[in-house]
């Protein structure tokens with residue numbers, strides 16, 4: 065068996081998502097298992113951790129037995145032993161950082177959103193391709209068990225003709241006054257690349273198009289439910305981005321659906337994220353892990369409202385659960401495995417930077433729709 069070592073610069077290694085999902089749940093396990101099996105080869109990631117805080121970096125490097133770490137991003141990019149650059153740092157610096165990495169000749173893999181605008185994202189794609197570099201975007205949610213089950217239902221034709229969908233997402237994020245906020249303050253600042261539209265709609269693009277088909281047009285409204293917050297240092301600040309968004313989506317196949325996302329709502333749903341799909345032959349509701357179905361044959365004939373008495377029907381009990389059909393694998397790890405095989409062996413990788421730019425396109429369309437108060441077509 066041949067060992068292929070691949071040098072990966074992990075920028076934002078101490079951040080929330082970089083340290084947990086990408087390092088702890090994806091790259092560290094791949095290394096601990098002696099690499100990723102690919103035919104007769106094993107692809108072994110060699111990591112160079114990059115962040116801003118030396119102490120945190122040293123601690124995390126020690127925890128995973130990683131020899132290489134630095135706070136010097138430019139120095140890291142100059143190191144020829146590392147051919148891949150991955151960005152999981154805060155959103156606002158992404159465009160400049162990816163540009164530098166491309167100029168340094170690195171293959172790039174990026175957290176979402178890959179760019180602040182479609183135009184800038186496409187420029188990145190062109191720059192990377194002009195240099196013959198491989199590229200990828202993190203599109204992890206498709207690999208969640210609940211959404212894999214939903215995709216499976218589409219594949220086996222469970223729904224018949226899909227007639228509509230409803231995506232609901234969110235929970236209450238404290239404003240920091242009495243209880244510390246559970247999201248970083250840059251999420252609520254335009255200068256930090258924050259705002260719910262740009263943070264979450266890139267996900268909704270590949271989830272919807274990956275499972276249900278191409279989006280034709282959207283109309284969207286966004287607002288700020290909590291205009292004032294307290295940051296990590298206890299300082300009050302004004303929120304200048306949206307924290308709540310409602311969108312109507314038209315698919316190319318003629319079906320319509322809605323998306324309601326909010327960091328200022330309280331949860332009374334099956335999960336923090338749910339996607340209901342209705343079809344002529346059945347409906348399904350997927351959460352992050354579970355997925356429930358009701359087929360046409362099981363659909364109760366509801367006579368209508370009872371205004372006099374509460375009928376006390378448990379509507380949820382009328383749905384069945386889709387079983388777990390394959391063993392769980394961390395969704396970020398699925399992405400890494402696909403990207404590493406793409407870089408090392410040229411295996412096709414659907415979540416490339418172009419896909420990441422289309423993810424941005426949905427967010428951009430929503431922003432334009434709100435600004436001009438009209439339907440926007442997704443090119």
Ligand SMILES: NC(=O)c1ccc[n+]([C@@H]2O[C@H](COP(=O)([O-])OP(=O)(O)OC[C@H]3O[C@@H](n4cnc5c(N)ncnc54)[C@H](O)[C@@H]3O)[C@@H](O)[C@H]2O)c1
Nearest residue numbers: 076077078079080081082116152153154155175176177248
């Ligand atoms: N795929 C997903 O589901 C998912 C989930 C969460 C976050 N993300 C993305 O990952 C990225 C990081 O998000 P996070 O929640 O881990 O953020 P975070 O704030 O926890 O970490 C970000 C990293 O960036 C650095 N950083 C933070 N503020 C900075 C600043 N002002 N200047 C320079 N560097 C700074 C920090 O050192 C840290 O290492 C974002 O782009 C976000 O959109 C993706």
